[in-house]
Amino acid sequence: MDSEAVLLLETVNFAAEKHRNQRRKDPEGTPYINHPIGVARILSYEGGVTDIEVLQAALLHDTVEDTDTTSEELEAKFGPIVTHIVQEVTDDKRLPKQERKRLQVEHAPHCSQQAKLVKLADKLYNLRDLNACVPVGWSAERVQEYFVWAAEVVKGLKGTNLALEEELEKLFKQRGLQL
Ligand SMILES: Nc1nc2c(ncn2[C@@H]2O[C@H](COP(=O)(O)OP(=O)(O)O)[C@@H](OP(=O)(O)OP(=O)(O)O)[C@H]2O)c(=O)[nH]1
Numbered sequence: 001m002d003s004e005a006v007l008l009l010e011t012v013n014f015a016a017e018k019h020r021n022q023r024r025k026d027p028e029g030t031p032y033i034n035h036p037i038g039v040a041r042i043l044s045y046e047g048g049v050t051d052i053e054v055l056q057a058a059l060l061h062d063t064v065e066d067t068d069t070t071s072e073e074l075e076a077k078f079g080p081i082v083t084h085i086v087q088e089v090t091d092d093k094r095l096p097k098q099e100r101k102r103l104q105v106e107h108a109p110h111c112s113q114q115a116k117l118v119k120l121a122d123k124l125y126n127l128r129d130l131n132a133c134v135p136v137g138w139s140a141e142r143v144q145e146y147f148v149w150a151a152e153v154v155k156g157l158k159g160t161n162l163a164l165e166e167e168l169e170k171l172f173k174q175r176g177l178q179l
């Protein structure tokens with residue numbers, strides 16, 4: 001087996017262990033790990049991305065934000081490039097939610113190309129997920145607000161990956177939003 005396959009399995013296993021007690025917000029409580037795996041899969045299968053560090057960062061992208069994982073831990077196990085991409089897509093959970101959301105819109109255009117790819121795939125996964133089923137406690141208005149905000153973030157990511165941007169544009173159009 002080639003060394004990149006070994007590395008991807010090592011990465012997905014690390015993410016699965018870190019997210020093992022977490023569930024998605026859908027009524028069925030889908031295992032959280034389905035999300036990072038799906039984000040990495042969007043990048044490879046739909047986006048044609050073969051950059052192993054981007055695929056690893058996609059698998060790890062919510063570990064620092066949502067679990068006890070530290071950047072130091074990622075750096076020791078996966079190296080500085082993967083760790084930096086994850087840091088770029090990590091919200092500071094100590095900030096109020098509104099501020100975190102505003103900072104994503106502000107920072108998106110200044111991210112590295114690698115981080116922009118992960119952000120595009122993360123938004124595409126989450127928007128498709130919202131169309132498939134509404135998180136527990138979310139109103140239709142809250143779902144629409146998420147689309148409006150996501151469109152603002154994605155505007156700042158334009159010119160990164162045509163296939164993913166086209167898929168996102170379709171979803172925004174269905175909601176009456178323009179990129
Ligand atoms: N659509 C959907 N999202 C769910 C579900 N379960 C968990 N999430 C996560 O919830 C986040 C979006 O919910 P919000 O209320 O806007 O944000 P918050 O969790 O950070 O407070 C996303 O975080 P994220 O991946 O860090 O992305 P981002 O929204 O911060 O860009 C998404 O992955 C689900 O069942 N459906």
Ligand SMILES: [Mn+2]
Nearest residue numbers: 035061062122
């Ligand atoms: Mn995510």
